[in-house]
Amino acid sequence: MFKTWSSSIPSFPYHRDQLLRWALWSCASIAGLILVFIILFLILESVPALRHLGVNRFMFDPSWHPGENTFNLMPMILGTLFTTIGAIALAGPIGFCSALFCHCYAPPRLASLYGRFIELLAGIPSVVFGFWGLVVLVPLINQWHPPGPSMLAGILILAMMILPTTSLLAQSSLAQVPTEYLRGAAALGLGRWATLRRVVIPAAKSGLWTAALLATGRALGETMAVLMVCGNVVQIPSSIFDPIRTLTANMALEMAYAVDDHRSALFVSGVVLLLMVLILVTAANWSNRVPRHV
Amino acid sequence: MSSHHQAIQDKLAMGITWSVAMLLMSTFLWLFSDIVIHGISGVSWEFLTARPLNAGREGGIAPILVSTALILMVCMAIALPIGLGTAILLSELTHQFGWMSNLIRRSLDVLAGIPSIVFGLFGNAFFCITLGLGFSIVSGGLTLACMVLPILIRSTEEGFRALPADYRLSAAALGLSQASTLISLLIPAAMPAMLAGFILGLGRAIAETAALIFTSGYVDRMPESLWDSGRALSIHIYDLSMNVPGGNANAYATALVLITLLFIINAGAQAIGHRWSSKRVLVA
Amino acid sequence: MNQPNTIPALKPSDSKRTPRPHPSSEPFIFTENLNVRYGSQQALGGVSLSIKQGKITALVGPSGSGKTSFLTCLNRLTDLVPHCQVSGSIQFGKIDVLSPDTNVLQLRRRIGMIFQKPNPFPFSIRKNLVFPLREHGIKDTATIDARIQESLTRVGLWKEVYDRLDSSALALSGGQQQRLCIARALSLSPEVLLMDEPCSALDPISSGVVEDLIASLRGPYTIVMVTHNLAQARRMADHVALFWLQHGNGQIIESQPTREFFHHPQHKLTKEYIDGVRG
Numbered sequence: 050m051f052k053t054w055s056s057s058i059p060s061f062p063y064h065r066d067q068l069l070r071w072a073l074w075s076c077a078s079i080a081g082l083i084l085v086f087i088i089l090f091l092i093l094e095s096v097p098a099l100r101h102l103g104v105n106r107f108m109f110d111p112s113w114h115p116g117e118n119t120f121n122l123m124p125m126i127l128g129t130l131f132t133t134i135g136a137i138a139l140a141g142p143i144g145f146c147s148a149l150f151c152h153c154y155a156p157p158r159l160a161s162l163y164g165r166f167i168e169l170l171a172g173i174p175s176v177v178f179g180f181w182g183l184v185v186l187v188p189l190i191n192q193w194h195p196p197g198p199s200m201l202a203g204i205l206i207l208a209m210m211i212l213p214t215t216s217l218l219a220q221s222s223l224a225q226v227p228t229e230y231l232r233g234a235a236a237l238g239l240g241r242w243a244t245l246r247r248v249v250i251p252a253a254k255s256g257l258w259t260a261a262l263l264a265t266g267r268a269l270g271e272t273m274a275v276l277m278v279c280g281n282v283v284q285i286p287s288s289i290f291d292p293i294r295t296l297t298a299n300m301a302l303e304m305a306y307a308v309d310d311h312r313s314a315l316f317v318s319g320v321v322l323l324l325m326v327l328i329l330v331t332a333a334n335w336s337n338r339v340p341r342h343v
Numbered sequence: 344m345s346s347h348h349q350a351i352q353d354k355l356a357m358g359i360t361w362s363v364a365m366l367l368m369s370t371f372l373w374l375f376s377d378i379v380i381h382g383i384s385g386v387s388w389e390f391l392t393a394r395p396l397n398a399g400r401e402g403g404i405a406p407i408l409v410s411t412a413l414i415l416m417v418c419m420a421i422a423l424p425i426g427l428g429t430a431i432l433l434s435e436l437t438h439q440f441g442w443m444s445n446l447i448r449r450s451l452d453v454l455a456g457i458p459s460i461v462f463g464l465f466g467n468a469f470f471c472i473t474l475g476l477g478f479s480i481v482s483g484g485l486t487l488a489c490m491v492l493p494i495l496i497r498s499t500e501e502g503f504r505a506l507p508a509d510y511r512l513s514a515a516a517l518g519l520s521q522a523s524t525l526i527s528l529l530i531p532a533a534m535p536a537m538l539a540g541f542i543l544g545l546g547r548a549i550a551e552t553a554a555l556i557f558t559s560g561y562v563d564r565m566p567e568s569l570w571d572s573g574r575a576l577s578i579h580i581y582d583l584s585m586n587v588p589g590g591n592a593n594a595y596a597t598a599l600v601l602i603t604l605l606f607i608i609n610a611g612a613q614a615i616g617h618r619w620s621s622k623r624v625l626v627a
Numbered sequence: 628m629n630q631p632n633t634i635p636a637l638k639p640s641d642s643k644r645t646p647r648p649h650p651s652s653e654p655f656i657f658t659e660n661l662n663v664r665y666g667s668q669q670a671l672g673g674v675s676l677s678i679k680q681g682k683i684t685a686l687v688g689p690s691g692s693g694k695t696s697f698l699t700c701l702n703r704l705t706d707l708v709p710h711c712q713v714s715g716s717i718q719f720g721k722i723d724v725l726s727p728d729t730n731v732l733q734l735r736r737r738i739g740m741i742f743q744k745p746n747p748f749p750f751s752i753r754k755n756l757v758f759p760l761r762e763h764g765i766k767d768t769a770t771i772d773a774r775i776q777e778s779l780t781r782v783g784l785w786k787e788v789y790d791r792l793d794s795s796a797l798a799l800s801g802g803q804q805q806r807l808c809i810a811r812a813l814s815l816s817p818e819v820l821l822m823d824e825p826c827s828a829l830d831p832i833s834s835g836v837v838e839d840l841i842a843s844l845r846g847p848y849t850i851v852m853v854t855h856n857l858a859q860a861r862r863m864a865d866h867v868a869l870f871w872l873q874h875g876n877g878q879i880i881e882s883q884p885t886r887e888f889f890h891h892p893q894h895k896l897t898k899e900y901i902d903g904v905r906g
Contacts, residue, residue, distance in 0.1 A: 065522040073436060076428025080496065081447035083489050084454050087465045094468050147367055150360035163364065169609050170371055174550035176577040177598050180584050181374050184591060209374075212367065240346065242353035263456070270458020272553035273577075277585060297460045297553070304467065304557050319464045323457065330456035438709045509746040513808070515707055516742075517759040517815065518735035527758055532749055 091320050098313035107317060113283045115303070115311040122318055124283050128200070128293035129322070131286065132275055133268045135204035136211060140268075141261050143208075144215030151216070152223045153245060164220070171213035179277030182206040187278055194290045198280030201289040206274045215264040222256020223249060255336050262333035266326050272297040296322050378598050385596025395563050398587045399579065404597055406565035410480060410573025411549065413566060414559055417484025418491065418548050419541070425488075426495030426544075427537065431525065433496070434503035435511075455493035459554040462490050466558040478572040483559025490554060491544035498543060502536020503529060535615055542612040546605060552577040576601045655680035655849055656701065656819065661715035663696045663705065670696045672876035673715075676868055683841070683850040685860035685885075688870030688900075693877020694853040697870070698821050700724075701851065702738040703731050719819070736763055738819040739812030744828045745804035747796035747811075752788055755796045755807060756814055763815060778814040782806040782840055802833020806840060820844065822852040826859070838863065857901065861889055869897050 102120055110121035147167070151160050182202055191197030226249050234244040250257075280292020281302060294302075296318050307315055393403030429447065437444045466486030476482045506529060514524040530537075552575070560572030561582065574582070580597050583590030656678040663671035671693040678684050686694040696705070703724060705711045717724035724734065747755050756775045765771060775792070779785040784806045788799070796807055805825060812820060825841065826834040842863050844850060854860050860867050867889075868882040881888065881897045892898045899905040 066520055069522040069525065070436065070439075073428045073432040076425045077432040077444070077447050079425050080429040080492055081443075081450045083492065084450040084457075086469060087454075087457065087461065087489075090465050090468045090473075091461070094464075143363055143367065146360045146363035149356070150364040154357050154360045155364070163368070165613070166368065166371075169606070172546045172550060172605050172609060174552065174577050174601060174605070176550075176552045176580050177378070177602060178374075180580055180594060180598055181377060183584055185374075185377055209370065240349040240353055242356050243349055245356070266456050270456075270460065272458070272460045273581060277581070297458065300460050300464065301553060301556060304464070316464060316468075319461055323461055326456055326458055326461075327453065330453055333456075334452065507746070509742065509744065510748065512704065512707065513740075513742060513746045513748075515704055516702060516735055516740035517762075517811065518732040519759060519762050520732055523762045527762070528748055 088323070091316055091323060094316035095313055095320050098310050098317050101310055102314070107314075113299070115307070115314065120310075120314050122296070122314075122321065124285050125294055125296045125299050125318065126321065127285055128279070129269060129295040129297070129325075131200055131293065132203040132207055132279070132295060133265060135200070135289075136207035136268045137261065137265050139204065139208035140212045140215050140264060144212050144260075144264070145219050145257065147212070147216040148219035148223055149245070152220055153241065153249075167213050167216050171217055173213075175210055175271060175273040176277075178206055178210050179274040182274065182278040190290070196280065196290075196292065198278055198292050199290045200279065200286050200293045202278040202280075203275045203293065203295070204289070206278050207268050207271060210271060210274050211264045211268050214267055215260060218260030218263060219257055222253045222260055225256060226252045259333045259337040262329050262336060266329040266333065269329065270297065270322065270326055272301050276301050375602075378595060378602060381592070382595035382597075382599030385592055386599055390596055391600070394565065395579075395593075398590070399563060399583050399593055400587060400589050401593070404576070404579060404593075404600065406563055407574050407576055407579045407597070408600075410559070410566050411575045413480045413569060413573060414483045414487065414555070414575055415545065415548055417481055417569060418487040419545070421485060422488040422491050422495055422544065423541065426492055426540070427499060427530075429492075430496045430499035430503060431529075434500045435521075435525065435529070451493045451496055454489075455497075459490060459551055462486055463554040463557050465489070466554060471558060476570070478558065478560030478562075479570045480559055480566055480573045481569045483555045483573070483575070484569075486554050486558045487548045487551060490551065491548050494547055495540045495544045498540025499533065499537045502533040502540070505536065506532050538615050539612055542608055542615070546608045546612070549601070549604060549608070550577065551575075552581055556581075576604075655720065656851075657716075657718040658697075658700070659716045659718075661697070661700060661717065662713070663693070663700060664712045665708065666710040669876040671700075672874070672878055674877070674879050676879055676882060678849065678851055679866065680849050681846050682865040683845050683852060683863055684866045684868065685864035686851065686853045686868050686870060687855070687857060687860050688877075689872065690855075691877075692870035692872045694870050695823055696877065698740075698823055698851060698853055701819070701821055702735050702740055703729070704735075704740065706731065736815050737817055738821060739815060739817035740821040741805070741808055741812060741823065741825045743824040745801055745808050747799070747804050747807050749795070749797055751793045752796045752799070752807060753792040756811055759811060760814055774814050778810040779807075781813055782810045783836070784810060800833065801829050802836055805829060805833070805837050809837075809840065817848065819849045819851065822850060824853050824855060827855060861885060869894075869900060871896055 098120075106120050107122045110119040112119050113121050113124060151163050151167070155163055182205070186205060187197040187199075187202050190199060190202055230248050230252055231244065234248045239247065275295050276298040279295065279298060281294045281298055282292040283294050283299075284291065286293045300315050300318060303311070304315055390403040391408065392405050394405055395407070396402035429451075433444050433448060463486065466482060466489070470476050470482040470485050471478060476485075510528055510532065511524065514528055519528075555575050555578055559575060559578075561574055561578065562572040563574045563579070564571075566573040576597060580594050580601065583594035583597065657676075659675045661671060661674040662669070674693070674697060676697075686697065688694055699705050699708075700713055700717060701719070701724065705713050713725060715725070719734070719738070722729060722734065748758075750758070753775065756778065757771055760771055760774060765774070776785060776789075779788065784803060787803065796804065799807060805828075809820075809825075822841065826837050829837060838859065841850065841852070845865075852864070864885050866882070867885050868879050869888075870877050871880045872878075873880070881892060881894045883891075883893070888897070889901060892901060896905060
């Protein structure tokens with residue numbers, strides 16, 4: 050009941066409190082306006098390209114060769130989608146199993162050690178993953194099926210990158226299952242696996258979905274790891290061993306020298322990426338809000 | 344379902360989760376050991392204190408360490424006060440600013456999910472060009488500040504919310520003003536959470552690459568001021584491995600330095616009680 | 628002479644707090660037709676009560692009958708509750724408590740409050756006492772030290788803690804913590820102390836100690852105390868008011884001097900409540 054300060058009575062007539070309120074209010078406005086600014090600037094910068102080229106050319110031009118005035122983003126959009134879907138298809142189940150391991154099956158000591166390890170992994174910079182992929186994974190794939198830098202390498206590295214986050218999020222949604230449910234299950238004489246399958250997992254379901262969506266958002270937006278292992282050839286891949294280029298890699302590679310419409314077109318691709326991520330984040334928030342029931 | 348069946352399924356699930364966990368651990372240990380084995384010979388006092396030579400193939404990383412530190416400093420100098428102020432507003436004054444604080448909270452949730460490359464694009468357009476800061480340590484630091492704000496705010500806000508409501512009540516009953524209550528009581532009491540948020544944010548910022556490529560730039564000289572371009576550790580690794588043939592040895596060494604820094608940061612977070620919170624399920 | 632609504636600030640020279648005898652039993656706090664709503668829910672409806680100076684007034688009644696709501700109106704702690712609306716009038720001396728112009732901080736300095744659960748701040752014993760004093764403008768170290776000793780002595784804590792004033796207040800036992808909270812309130816030289824079941828969260832022995840302490844504060848301080856414990860009300864109070872939930876909101880159904888209240892209850896519900904039949 051007495052949780053926070055309220056406004057029901059005219060504010061305290063004290064100078065310091067007014068000053069404080071002003072200061073806090075300015076801080077919060079800045080924090081809240083960052084998102085507005087990001088969206089505003091992305092749109093402002095992409096307007097020239099949209100005006101000169103139109104939306105259609107981003108989908109139907111022969112290819113992406115800004116030097117030759119062709120701006121088809123589709124290969125990159127598909128590259129982003131393929132690597133993301135591949136990565137989440139790998140990291141989702143593995144992350145879920147890892148969460149189950151840590152939450153239920155590992156002995157307590159090992160579980161806490163393992164948990165810390167995963168937490169540590171979640172902080173490893175993407176550039177380190179990319180570097181390791183470049184010097185270890187890509188040569189291995191090259192031996193198996195040349196050329197090496199490929200969609201497969203991208204999927205594997207991306208999956209590794211989002212695994213710790215996925216596992217942590219899944220763990221926290223498992224941990225949120227109320228202990229009364231577990232006691233109830235125990236009272237019914239359910240064994241460990243039956244409790245998991247019939248009580249814990251259904252109760253944690255919406256949390257697990259949120260975890261998957263957030264991990265997908267992370268994979269969509271990841272730049273460095275895919276930039277370093279995917280080969281960055283603009284093409285629609287015919288097999289997983291083909292090199293590809295993602296939206297993010299494209300921006301990172303070309304922003305340095307892009308001018309005029311080319312630069313503006315890169316901002317258009319930024320807007321596309323932002324839209325995809327926003328849809329996912331909104332979906333994640335929404336699925337998190339759905340009440341849990343078994 | 345017979346209990347016999349159950350026991351078999353349980354064994355199976357146990358086997359699967361154990362092997363997945365072991366596979367995962369060994370893959371990551373492979374990654375770590377690879378970097379340690381190849382990097383350790385390159386790391387020395389000289390490596391840390393010398394300037395890079397021959398595009399980074401030889402020499403050390405002194406200017407890169409300095410630039411990284413400066414970028415982080417700018418980032419935190421901006422993000423900490425704004426983050427603290429916002430967190431206090433969201434946790435302590437939320438009823439006075441009702442729908443506005445709701446809006447801010449939503450906007451921060453979205454901000455937390457935005458890819459770092461998008462922050463990079465924004466930083467380039469806004470800080471480098473519109474504000475005329477150019478490719479500089481300031482631009483990079485400001486861009487990172489936007490990125491770490493949601494983390495800082497969330498952690499600090501949770502810290503304030505975790506404080507007993509009693510504190511606010513008993514302080515008010517003693518006739519303390521809201522400002523004094525905050526400054527003398529609530530902020531000191533929420534300090535551990537703020538520190539945890541700071542460390543998390545620092546970890547996120549030091550690991551960042553994509554947002555810095557077009558904001559703080561590539562130049563590997565020793566920066567002379569905050570308005571100089573400066574190359575961060577992560578960008579150094581990227582550049583050496585992608586653009587400099589024969590740069591792998593020093594890239595390994597730099598990666599080892601970066602990971603070591605992150606280990607230290609992580610240990611700091613553990614030490615101040617940013618605890619592993621998941622509880623083990625006690626099912627029979 | 629003070630103007631209405633101007634409350635004298637705490638001055639270092641106020642430190643003489645030895646009993647100001649107020650033998651008069653003139654009403655000191657008046658509430659009239661006091662209403663409290665939390666959003667759409669009415670908690671208190673039309674409560675009128677006069678509280679006499681230097682006496683202990685006990686507020687009794689079943690849970691949810693509005694005793695605590697009434698108490699928190701007196702020092703305007705209701706300001707802190709979202710969506711809480713208070714109407715009616717409260718007169719404290721010459722001050723109109725509910726007026727928007729009232730200096731709430733000074734009001735709360737003069738009307739101290741003790742909560743059910745001891746709530747020392749997570750600081751040292753000394754800092755718990757120093758920091759409210761400083762906020763009220765007392766900066767002189769000697770004065771502060773004198774006040775600390777005086778108020779801790781008053782609550783019987785000085786002998787127990789004088790050698791560890793700089794250790795954490797949270798390390799004290801529950802009873803000691805509650806006495807520290809009382810000392811903290813007393814150090815600000817209040818005239819009124821509001822107590823919300825001050826003994827109910829303590830073990831029986833500490834509870835007895837705190838109860839004796841409260842009884843000893845009668846006279847120099849006007850005490851308004853919420854309690855669930857009728858025996859305690861009978862032992863300590865000079866005056867008892869019974870709150871009851873009627874027509875969906877809390878009301879006072881009987882307010883009498885203690886002896887009358889227990890021996891000649893006017894209201895049927897009072898009698899049943901005393902006999903343990905209802906409530």
